[in-house]
Amino acid sequence: MTTANVATRKLLPGGARPTRNWREIRAAYGFISLWIIGFLVFTLGPMIASLVLSFTDYNAIDAPEGVGLANYRELVTDPKVAKSLGNTLIYAVLYVPSSMVVALLLAMVLNRVGRASGFFRTVFYLPVMTPTVAVGALFLLLLNGQEGLLNRTLRLIGITGPNWTTDTNWVKPGLVITMLWSLGGTVVIYLAALRQVPKDLYEAAEMDGANAWTKFRKVTVPMISGALFFTLIVQTISALQMFDQAYTMFFGAQQNSTYSNEAALFYVIYLFQQAFRFLHMGYASALAWLLFLIILIITAVQVRVSRRFVYYEGEKD
Template sequence: MAAPRRRPTLARREARWGVLFLAPWLVGFLVFYAGPMVASLWLSFTDYDIVNPPRFVGLDNYRQMLADPMVARSLRNTVYYTVLHVPLTMAISLGLALLLNRVGRLSGFFRTVFYLPVMTPAVAVGILFLLLLNTQDGLVNGFLGWFGIDGPSWTTDPAWVMPGIVLMSLWSLGSTVVIYLAALQNVPRELHEAATVDGAGSWQRFRSVTLPMISGALFFTLIVNTIAALQMFTEVYTMFFGNQSTQQRFDADASTFYVIYLFQQAFQFLHMGFASALAWLLFLVILVITVVQLRLSKRWVYYESEES
């Protein structure tokens, strides 16, 4: 006589349903993320131009990367931009969030106003700032001229190309402002009241109460903005590489970011194997920086759940 079939337990049924609901995400992850990553890792060891089959070349692409001066130059430009962009974005966003936190009911309106530029297409932002930063008739230099200041050549002077790009990048800090505003509104008012009773001034309350309580949001935006800055592409490409005939060589060198150089190697010169190696180097750089930030966060990020 056959043994009776055991009915699945509740935990097993829940696990099956969980896998079923996760299936679309898992398929998407394997097809659009994991698969291309494995393929790019393989291509980084090959000579591949799309037309001909990949030819295995070992570590030649990585050796070429070390010998190519434009790799170092583009990586240096990207790091320079990141070092300028991330602290400025966080500081200005925190200042705006502190102001919005004081305006009361109007904070919702101004929050929307600050966030709307984030919705602007990146290509449109590049074109807009190419016009704003124009040396002859740009609005930025026109505004400086009202004060008797001769505006610099934002798009042609190598010394001012990067500051101009950083100025452009501040257009889209609205998302960081919204995050900081939400964090500020979650700071318990009782802590400020207790600090005031103890005689703490505005700066002392900000440093000892506000900053620790929003340190989690600061840490999150530090990581996200750093990763985004290291992958800067669309706006800069639109500004400086949309019309190559108007650009001089030193302009291209001053404005070539790492991802732009990667894009050129892949889709202009069809060096897919070399571009894949460049992509994996960028992945490792972002990974190392993120790990360092995670390690250092233990010294300054405060979590209420860690209270004993």
């Protein structure tokens, strides 16, 4: 077949694409049409509606009344916004690195297990499937300052455990322990990344006299940095949206003291209270958009910084 014929088959007169290509494009859009409809109806539509509501006074019963920027001005003066946002940021700083370190350690152990790794991988992932409300209720009992299993275990080795659910200094560390229960997804991601590290890199490092720590720092971490970066973003967003376990443990049927409630007042919990307890839908929408902006800024900073530390195989300097 000549070059002219190939060009004629690829491009019809007037620059039009062949009919078969358009059929493939229509088929592709047909396959993703349900997702597009779902995104427009259940994601983009509600986002636009909440943005509009953030400039109104709306109680979900009466018609919305426009208030301009009043809701956003109230965000600046509301002390509970600062309190809940501070609690959320402190929790995120405690949880994100802890979760990544623990998950990486477990993944490295699984990577050395061999054939039994499939069984343990399933065991570690099962807690992810446990309902979050059930996890919160369970750890409310496990972290009980007097009769909880954790403090009983600590007493066996001569350590007096703190009041995890009532001492304001230990509420957020207790919640971090609770959330470490469901690290199975992160463990699986790290395990997959570890198994993609070429063995010859470790052999070359050993020939250069590298010890275990040097191989981990110079070979393992750079080669799995893409997975580390992905989980960093996901875990950060998850931490900033902390709700289920904290609400179950501190704002559910079994209320703890007011002080522990204040220490566990996370931003999304306060947003939930404003929306569905006090019916301040307009103000809650403004709270939601503030959180969206905070997450957007933090993620943008992480992406910017990651360019210096994340290695992707196949990239050229």
